[in-house]
Amino acid sequence: MTVFGTNSPVEEEGQAMTQRNPYVQYMYSYPHKTAYRPLVGVDLRDYGDRFAGPGHGLYFHVPFCQSKCGYCNLFSVTGMGEEVMDRYLDCVERQLGQYAPIMEEAGAVFSDFTVGGGTPLILSEKQLERVFHMVDRCLKLEPDRQIIMETAPNQTTKEKLRLLKEQGVTRVSMGIQSFQGQELKTLKRGHSADRARRGLELLKSFDFPCVNVDFIYGIPGQTVDSLLLSLKEAVNFRPEEIFLYPLYVKHGAAMERDLREGMILEPERAYEQYREASAYLMSEGFCQDSMRRFVKTRRGREDRDSGIGGEQRGGEPMTQEKSREFSDCGSSSSLALGCGGRSYAGNLHFCTPYAITRERCAEELRAYMRQEDYARISHGIFLSREEEKRRYVIRHILIRPGLPRDQYQERFGEDVLEDFPLLSQWEEQGYLEKCHGARNLTLTPEGLGLSDWLGPQLISGEIRRKMEEWDHVHGEDHGSLQREPKEL
Ligand code: SF4
Structure with missing residues (x-):
């Protein structure tokens, strides 16, 4: 899953930023x-x-x-x-x-x-x-x-x-x-x-x-x-x-x-x-x-x-x-049509199985076109409350104006800084700052540029384990799957 190297944020803790790879993972949604x-x-x-x-x-x-x-x-x-x-x-x-x-x-x-x-x-x-x-x-x-x-x-x-x-x-x-x-x-x-x-x-x-x-x-x-x-x-x-x-x-x-x-x-x-x-x-x-x-x-x-x-x-x-x-404030739902899109229905996220290569995509497309009952959901995830919190933080902290602490408190009944001590560490390191009377947490310009290194640090152990398991199982497929599919 890595681009420029194999640096994992966990392995790198304690190193100076100059030694780190800022490009670990794009966190456009959570979980992957x-x-x-x-x-x-x-x-x-x-x-x-x-x-x-x-x-x-x-x-x-x-x-x-x-x-x-x-x-x-x-x-x-x-x-x-x-x-x-x-x-x-x-x-x-x-x-x-x-x-x-x-x-x-x-x-x-x-x-x-x-x-x-x-x-x-x-x-x-x-x-x-x-x-x-x-x-x-x-x-x-x-x-x-x-x-x-x-x-x-x-x-x-x-x-x-x-x-x-x-x-x-x-x-x-x-x-x-x-x-x-x-x-x-x-x-x-x-x-x-x-x-x-x-x-x-x-x-x-x-x-x-x-x-x-x-x-x-x-x-x-x-x-x-x-x-x-x-x-x-x-x-x-x-x-x-x-x-x-x-x-x-x-x-x-x-x-x-x-x-x-x-x-x-x-x-x-x-x-x-x-x-x-x-x-x-x-x-x-x-x-x-x-x-x-x-x-x-x-x-x-x-x-x-x-x-x-x-x-x-x-x-x-x-x-x-x-x-x-x-x-998206993270509470509304989103419905996907067709093959390859992802739907979010509260804590239920679903889509067709993840595929990158042409052949695997064509396989999924064939399965989609054969499907009889599209309301039957056969691939996805139910987010626990802890994962919902992580998702909320990831979806707010990496963009401006940042994470509204009051909204988080209202939604989850806790203070986000107590739930995620990592955020206080980021503040000490100069990646995050408190704005609007400390009610908003916003990345500093430096933190913003390091979003693909900071964001992945918020992935839970359980989700990380599942992602690695997928990599392990599917990593083998790739070399041979660059051929054009002939037909559907
Ligand atoms: S093949 Fe190129 S144009 Fe098509 S989806 Fe991928 S990046 Fe976009």
Whole structure:
């Protein structure tokens, strides 16, 4: 599961930060899917009430891509034609038909709808329209719901963007990763730098309320200068948000072979790139919400337009929208449709079994398409109260404005600093500070940059053991599983 090395935070206790690998694990959710296990006798019909009322998230997974990127650890398959995609949509429609009465009985109303993947825009216009229609027909969305769509340069066309506009999409995210041709090749991305420029230009011309672009640092051969060149180009397109991801190459990803054959990942260089890139984006009027997310502030944009240097903090975010990852207070539920997405129904989390390689993803996809009763939940986890506390802390502490102590107390009846003495240690070490009359716990700029090293320290022994067990069992599979699946 590790990228740049094998440093475990536990082994490293007591070492100076300079000796540590800051890139242990991305904690975007907790627990990781590799800690999920088969479940027996669990039925969504018995948990429908966890979707009662408004404020829930809806996620639609499109598991198809044109080619597999070298670092990809997401659920996606390549080489599928329109006919397979049609059959997939038939299955999701069947799933929706089975979920609809459960959600109706619960009175569920969804406040955001995300279409992710994979590459959602690989679907034809007709298929994309079908996605929106089936959801509209079966589930209730709030009138001012957010609709979020992931896209990629090669699949972005005028016609598809027009359709997204007509469907009321409020946020579009585009994976650019780099504007340097060689870096895109190293990453085995399917698009060229020029295609990325054209795709982003087209996207900006449609004037969506929020456009965000993703970039990667820590790419072998990348330098601070080449990263800044890419970011400068990105800033000129005036996106509302920029996400900066460190490169992680997990077991089973295509770049693993390059690493075996001598390519090296250098955490110290990646960390330096992060620091320079973060300083640059803040000087351009972006404020930093997390280790990865930089949001353009109104103040920053006005200052830039009037020739005054941007400021680091204090501006109001350019857009009111925040992706679910950043706005979810952790108590609402989220329903996933399709194969590869994950649902959260209170302390019950479920999804199809975790897969990275093309062959394992194709196997799971076949199983999904054969499934008769989608309300039967066969893989997931029930979180204990202790794990729910950990999840709450992880989901709040790694993002700004941080963890509200009063809310934690209200929810769990304890003081978070008593439950997690580790947080006081972080404070002593300068990674965490108390704000707003000590009621909020927020990472310092240094702590924010070390989120992928600090976050994993919050994983419980039990979850860590399950993740390691998964690694041990599945680590063997990978070498032989890089072939294209021929058919579904
Ligand atoms: S990184 Fe994204 S675009 Fe690339 S193969 Fe994975 S899901 Fe597809």
